[in-house]
Amino acid sequence: MNAQRVGNGMPITQALAAFERPMNEMFDDEGRARPECARVANYLLAMEAGRLAELGEQAHRMFLRMGVTFNVYGNESGAERIFPFDPVPRIIASDVWSNLEAGLIQRVRALNAFLADVYGPGEILKDDVVPRDLIVGSPQFRHAVVGIRPPHDSFVTVAGIDLVRAADGCFKVLEDNVRTPSGVSYVIENRVIMTRIMPELMRALKVRSVEHYPADLLASLRELAPGGGSDPTVAILTPGPFNSAFFEHVFLSQQMGVELVEGQDLVCVDHKLFMKTVHGLKRIHVLYRRIDDDFMDPVAFRPDSLLGAPGLTAVLRAGNAVAANAIGAGIADDKAIFAYTPEMIKYYLGEEPIIPIVETHLLRDPEVREMVLKDLDRYVVKPTGASGGYGVVIGPRADEAELEETRRRIERDPGGFIAQPVVQLSVHPTLAGADGATLAPRHVDLRPFVLMGAKPRVLPGGLTRVALREGSLIVNSSQGGGSKDTWVLEN
Amino acid sequence: MKYRIIHSTRFAYDEPAYDSQNEVRLRPWDRDGQRCVEFSLGASAPASIHPFDDFFGNQAHSLSVSGHHKELEIAARSIVETAPPLAPGPCGVTFTEFLKDDALRGRACFEFLAESRYVPFSERLRRFFWMAHPEDGEDVADYAVRMARYVRDQFEYESGTTHVHSSLNDILATGGGVCQDFAHLTIGILRLAGVPTRYVSGYLAPPPAGSLAIDITAQASHAWLEAWLPGQGWRGFDPTHRCAIDGRHIGVAVGRDYADVPPIRGVFRSSGKSSKMTIKLSVEPSEPESSGDPGAGQSQQ
Structure with missing residues (x-):
């Protein structure tokens, strides 16, 4: 059962070290509240001392009562934890969001066109826009699904695109998550809590709602019904309670009113997918799967996997069921492929990318490698195949021994790594301080969620993750990271 | 020539099996002068069968019971x-010229130049390669022929020394193997030399009646390789028989190595502990005039 290690864990990202002065999202350089934040700033400043800390406490108790938890890998006690929550909301102005939304849709459209291409005719490889060996040689490329094409080319039905805001205030893409991105349940739960602890502020500001996400997700999944069937059955496939995101699997199944199944509940008969119920077999048309490719089907992938459904790949190929996200979608969020995403947008859509990406260097190129190795302490190094932040080395925070080890690993397998310059993440006022009652700037990032069924649907805002400890570079939930509610304002 | 092939695989279980999900590669291909004019795939229990083309262009079937x-x-x-395939001959391109396009081929033919599960670029393989590497001025096609012979000359044909899951390190260590091992080893050498090379699973028909050729492989199920040669494209070589393929080689599927093209791969459920697999295979000329003697075909139990 090492699916839990391989699987996408809690959303993890890196708040990166500071060289330049980070952008403060609430206050400008003169200390004035930015226009979209004025109301929140006034509200916070008008509060009695200790009131905000009280609200934070109250929120914490609500999370405990609601049972919003996550599991921490490597924590053998297996205890579930509360994802720390900061009661200071993050505000995104409506014009900033409209632009982001357009950029996110553009991006996911291009990723889907790319997947339809590499698992189909492979035009982009013939045109050498993306080097063919990067695709075919990637462990994320699944030979077994070549030729399988989901309805609407929806290979990526659910995407979590990690954005950071640089010192100049511009959002940039840090990485894409198109396998089994998690974290959306926190967005919805955070909003429930905020509506209770700051009702007057929520009412005064027109904040775009997030509650409809499960309905949007269900609609997107239903649009994938094989043959355009009008009343498809949708189910969520989970690896089980040991998975770090199990809470979210349960949450989404309850919110959408669909079955939550494990591999042992599934069976493939006559090239159709069924779940076992007390009333007999029930056909499944669309499977929202939250387990990794490797474990989906022991015929096509890991023969020892008990988490998936034997024969599933053949069912998908026969067109009698659809899996979301598609098996093999991970090739689109491979860290090396990421470097080519701006080219992909131009190639498939004929458009300029709306949201730029964080500059990404492929270390397999000897000249690039030399440049990066010379100043390794200025870069973030990531393994190309991994997701969820595993194996990431942050140069400015690594000691000499760590850098030396990283250098050796790169020399041994140059194609296995990419490097990105350290990006100065924006900061946001956050409840902190020794007394736990002071506002202090802390690094934040943003994971918006994009749904792509027959049409795109974007959750306004997304998951804002915050590094709660002062100077902390990691907004990882297991290392003192937390989350904030993200408020996208209406026009 | 026209051949009739019957390839039957029987699984017997100590306790009933169910939910048997299989991927099958048993249909001979249609290319390079070979035509599969009739094909049928059946199971002894009610089965659902779907044909599909896999990544390597093989016609495979999904079979579930x-x-x-x-x-x-x-x-x-x-x-x-x-x-009969085209006779082997020099391609007129030396390694010095050939390797000028190495980077390009590294992209276009990545999967057939990189190491793979049964063809790891181990220290052992690299050492073996260095004893047999091509000369700069050597013709690429001549080298492929030379290697198909060279590998076979170094090792014994010994069934039982290796098994279906052997890697080429086993044959290098034990000094003996079967057709699959010879193919994997030759593939490894040609890939290290920069020649795109793929594994072929297929059958070998019996020699024509009256022929003095002796088959050292006592089985008709066979494995060889195809190397991509400049100006010639994919050409088949059979290291087990120290030769280029002839009209008796009947190709079924190509892949990076055996792992991509086993005739049957699958899983099943059962409360039992054991299952027994028996293979019956016959490859014989299908024209009456050439197969008057029904014993002319080879069969393997």
């Missing part, structure tokens, strides 16, 4: 026409 069964026979019957 849901109900309980104590035994399962999967049988493929084909009639195949073959034409």
Whole structure:
């Protein structure tokens, strides 16, 4: 059962070290509240001392009562934890969001066109826009699904695109998550809590709602019904309670009113997918799967996997069921492929990318490698195949021994790594301080969620993750990271 | 020539099996003068069968049997026409010239130049390669022929020394192997030399009546390789028989190595502990005039 290690864990990202002065999202350089934040700033400043800390406490108790938890890998006690929550909301102005939304849709459209291409005719490889060996040689490329094409080319039905805001205030893409991105349940739960602890502020500001996400997700999944069937059955496939995101699997199944199944509940008969119920077999048309490719089907992938459904790949190929996200979608969020995403947008859509990406260097190129190795302490190094932040080395925070080890690993397998310059993440006022009652700037990032069924649907805002400890570079939930509610304002 | 091939695989279980999900590669291909004019795939229990083309362009089948069964026979019957392949000869390109395009081929033919599960670029393989590496001025096609002979000359044909899951390190260590091992080893050498090379699973028809050729492989199920040669494209070589392929080689599927093209791969459920697999295979000329003697075909039990 090492699916839990391989699987996408809690959303993890890196708040990166500071060289330049980070952008403060609430206050400008003169200390004035930015226009979209004025109301929140006034509200916070008008509060009695200790009131905000009280609200934070109250929120914490609500999370405990609601049972919003996550599991921490490597924590053998297996205890579930509360994802720390900061009661200071993050505000995104409506014009900033409209632009982001357009950029996110553009991006996911291009990723889907790319997947339809590499698992189909492979035009982009013939045109050498993306080097063919990067695709075919990637462990994320699944030979077994070549030729399988989901309805609407929806290979990526659910995407979590990690954005950071640089010192100049511009959002940039840090990485894409198109396998089994998690974290959306926190967005919805955070909003429930905020509506209770700051009702007057929520009412005064027109904040775009997030509650409809499960309905949007269900609609997107239903649009994938094989043959355009009008009343498809949708189910969520989970690896089980040991998975770090199990809470979210349960949450989404309850919110959408669909079955939550494990591999042992599934069976493939006559090239159709069924779940076992007390009333007999029930056909499944669309499977929202939250387990990794490797474990989906022991015929096509890991023969020892008990988490998936034997024969599933053949069912998908026969067109009698659809899996979301598609098996093999991970090739689109491979860290090396990421470097080519701006080219992909131009190639498939004929458009300029709306949201730029964080500059990404492929270390397999000897000249690039030399440049990066010379100043390794200025870069973030990531393994190309991994997701969820595993194996990431942050140069400015690594000691000499760590850098030396990283250098050796790169020399041994140059194609296995990419490097990105350290990006100065924006900061946001956050409840902190020794007394736990002071506002202090802390690094934040943003994971918006994009749904792509027959049409795109974007959750306004997304998951804002915050590094709660002062100077902390990691907004990882297991290392003192937390989350904030993200408020996208209406026009 | 026209051949009739019957390839039957029977699984017998100590306790009933069910939910048997299989991927099958048993249909001879249609290319390079070979035509599969008739093909049928059947199972001894009610089965759902779907054909599909895999990543490597092979025609595969998904075969699933849901109900309980104590035994399962999967049988493929084909009639195949073959034409003698083009005779091997120099391609007129030396390694010095050939390797100028190495980077380009590294992209276009990545999967057939990189190491793979059964063809790891181990220290052992690299050492073996260095004893047999091509000369700069050597013709690429001549080298492929030379290697098909060289590998076979270094090792004994010994069934039993290796098994279906052997890697080429096993043959290098034990000094003996079967057709699959010779193919993997030669593939490894040609890939290290920069020649795109792929594994072929297929059959070897019996020698024509009256021929003095002696088959050291006592089985008709066979494995060889195809190397991509400049100006010639994919050409077949059979290291087990120290030669280029002839009209008796009947190709079924190509892949990076054996792992991509086993005739049957699958899983099943059962409360039992053991299952027994029996293979029956016959490849014989299908024209009456050339197969008057029904014993002319080879069969393997």
